Amino acid sequence: MLHGGEVQAGELRLRLVSFQADSPQHQMARAFLAKRxxxxxxxxxTYMLRALADEQAYAEWADVTMAVARYELRGPKPxxxxxxxxxxxxxxxxxxxxxxxxxxxxxxLSPVVAGRTGxxxxxxxxxxxxxxxxxxxxxxxxxxxxxxLPDSIELVxxxxxxxxxxxxRTLIE
Numbered sequence: 001m002l003h004g005g006e007v008q009a010g011e012l013r014l015r016l017v018s019f020q021a022d023s024p025q026h027q028m029a030r031a032f033l034a035k036r037x038x039x040x041x042x043x044x045x046t047y048m049l050r051a052l053a054d055e056q057a058y059a060e061w062a063d064v065t066m067a068v069a070r071y072e073l074r075g076p077k078p079x080x081x082x083x084x085x086x087x088x089x090x091x092x093x094x095x096x097x098x099x100x101x102x103x104x105x106x107x108x109l110s111p112v113v114a115g116r117t118g119x120x121x122x123x124x125x126x127x128x129x130x131x132x133x134x135x136x137x138x139x140x141x142x143x144x145x146x147x148x149l150p151d152s153i154e155l156v157x158x159x160x161x162x163x164x165x166x167x168x169r170t171l172i173e
Contacts, residue, residue, distance in 0.1 A: 048115025067134035
């Protein structure tokens with residue numbers, strides 16, 4: 001296997017990267033992983049809160065709406081059947097599909113802001129679209145992603161309008 005090569009065995013996916021310590025590529029990889037969840041590529045909670053604050057400030061300045069869709073995977077029942085394999089595989093696939101489909105349906109020039117908010121939970125912020133437009137996109141995305149999940153797994157979604165001055169932490173909790 002060469003640098004950048006990828007191999008997958010079941011749910012495990014590995015990419016071989018080899019950088020000299022303190023090389024520019026090594027520093028870039030460390031910076032990426034400091035801000036993003038290694039499993040999903042979504043922003044980590046801390047950086048998600050910072051990005052939401054920036055998006056909220058822009059929405060207030062531009063006098064446009066900001067909506068936050070909160071997603072959560074639930075199941076299978078009973079809870080003892082929740083294994084790391086279930087969590088990691090389903091979360092990675094569902095989160096990636098949600099973000100890609102949201103960006104596609106919004107036809108936005110700038111990508112949506114998306115990040116992990118907890119175990120099996122993530123959020124997607126959409127700026128500049130009415131609540132009705134955001135709701136339609138979220139419903140369509142949730143329906144498409146839910147179809148790809150096994151019947152024992154439920155995708156739960158709530159959508160919230162960011163009000164001026166509202167603490168961003170309350171948007172994802």
